[in-house]
Amino acid sequence: MELVDIGLNLTHESFLRDTPEVLARAAEAGVVQMVLTGTNLAESEKALQMCHELDPQRHRLFSTAGVHPHDARHWTADSARQLAALLAEPQVRAVGECGLDFNRDFSPRPLQERALEEQLELAASLGLPVFLHERDASQRLLEILGPVRDRVSAAVVHCFTGDKRALYAYLDLDLHIGITGWICDERRGTHLHPLMKDIPAERLMLESDAPYLVPRTLRPRPRSNRNEPAFLAEVLREVALHRGVAEQQLATTSTASARDFFALPDMSLKLPEQAPL
Incomplete structure (x- = not known):
């Protein structure tokens, strides 16, 4: 079974001491x-550097580059x-993480919108997909993205946590949906369960968002409470359960979707003697 983790914060300080072990697991x-x-910008540069250092063959690690709405005040x-x-x-395979966060408002909303608009223009001009962040801002995101959607090759709403209305609106714009361990959280993620069947297979992708969002269904839970890409199988299990499909089937379709979205190489075509990370 092959999986692609479309969202991993490997530059986070919690991974500094054991990055090779994390990738091996x-x-x-x-x-x-x-x-x-x-x-x-700094973290995007660091992510790219990690790709070069940890994956010299350049077929396992890729990155995005962008400015998160929390940092939009620095744009x-x-x-x-x-x-x-x-x-x-x-x-670097996508523009982002960019978008809107009206939940925490770490950056003023007009500055979030300006940074998003300029990054969408970059994506359109460069022919790259977009890795989107949205919290409590779905309507405004749709208003900004809608007029430029035809010029943007593809876009994924990373770590989708919204309601049915937001999901259908995103699907109507032909967006991809990224699902994380949020769906494994019995306190706040159960509303996602009935929505899983509504996402077309070719639009659904999986992500750990590590080191955040440890799947709460994971047993045993890691003592450090740090999420890892190795735990993506738990997200797969939960999503497959609520879609009513076999885990292998979901692994196949979500991996194909991720490879198409990010233009990733097919690992099955790699020679067996190529060593893993």
Whole structure:
């Protein structure tokens, strides 16, 4: 069984001491490819560097580059130029994480909107997909994304936690949906359970969002309470359960969807002597 983790915060300080072991455990669990999330210019640069250092063969680790809405207050006239340079790198496969967060409002909303609009323009001009963040802002995101959607090759709503109305609106815009361990949380994720059958197989992708969102159904739970890409199989299990499909079937379709979205190589075509991470 092969899985692709489309959202991993490998640059987080909690991974600094044991990054190779984390990647080895992921490979053992069947997570054969991972997309490292860039959340600001510095972290996007760091994610790209990790791809180069940890995957010299360049077929297992990839990254995104963008400015998260929390950091939108730091967006300047030069940010687009710096970001475009990162997006020109072959291992960088999407613009983001970008979007709107009206839940925490760490950046003023007008600045979040400006940073998002400029990153969408970059994606359109470069022909790259978009890795979107949205919290309590689905209507405004739709208003901003709608007019440019035809010029953006593809977009995924990362870590979807919304309601049926938001899901259907995103699907109407032909967006992909990323599901995390949020669905495993009996306190706040159960509303996602009946929605899983409504997502077309070719639009559904899986992500750990590690080190955040440890699946609460995981047994035994890690003592550190740190999530890892190796735990993506638990998200797979929960989503398959509520879609009413076999885990292998979901693994096949979600992996195919991720590879198509991020233009990732098919690992089954790699020679067997190529060593894992």
